């Protein structure tokens with residue numbers, strides 16, 4: 754079996770790994786190094802919050818982790834499979850299989866109703882959806898809004914519908930950019946508890962967030978500053994580090 758092919762027997766709990774990620778942008782004469790050697794791991798069942806000031810590279814990092822963007826250097830692996838440095842169509846295929854992405858734009862197609870928006874990634878995946886679209890929508894409190902178009906939804910409903918779309922393929926990894934941004938307290942709690950439920954079921958969850966509440970529910974926090982990451986390593990690395998020291 755080729756090294757990069759998916760192996761469902763992979764026993765590693767490191768579902769998402771990034772090694773030495775760099776992302777360089779050039780616009781005219783202007784050059785920006787948005788990521789400067791970011792390495793991180795998110796384990797099965799873990800919720801990690803990524804925080805940092807505006808312009809620190811958080812959205813760039815999330816896009817590289819999701820395979821929506823290509824890092825200029827370094828590598829991203831999801832469930833043991835390299836997703837970086839591949840043609841866009843292959844990245845999209847791997848994303849459809851392993852990753853749920855919730856973007857600030859709420860990843861809904863404007864001309865499809867909510868139900869069809871959730872069904873779309875399930876069909877793209879090419880296998881029977883583990884959780885039916887209607888059930889997912891009921892879980893996010895939208896059982897009564899399945900026929901609504903995205904423009905007919907409130908901000909809180911849009912965020913919850915976006916989450917249902919991100920979870921539609923029962924992903925091993927959920928990446929969310931400001932999942933609770935602009936939500937009132939009640940909707941924030943609902944979204945965070947849904948994310949925690951997914952993590953409890955084994956999903957590796959990474960959130961980019963400014964919300965103190967989201968940081969509070971995370972198992973670990975990674976701080977990005979000027980394209981560099983600092984934060985606690987996952988528990989197994991800490992144990993290894995202790996072993997080496999002690």
Ligand SMILES: Nc1ncnc2c1ncn2[C@@H]1O[C@H](COP(=O)(O)OP(=O)(O)OP(=O)(O)O)[C@@H](O)[C@H]1O
Nearest residue numbers: 778779780785787806807808809810811812813814
């Ligand atoms: N497509 C692009 N072309 C050129 N520069 C970009 C591009 N996208 C991001 N940048 C630059 O890269 C840096 C990191 O941007 P990024 O959006 O990742 O930061 P962020 O931490 O998500 O910020 P915010 O919290 O404000 O959303 C910034 O200096 C930004 O101007």
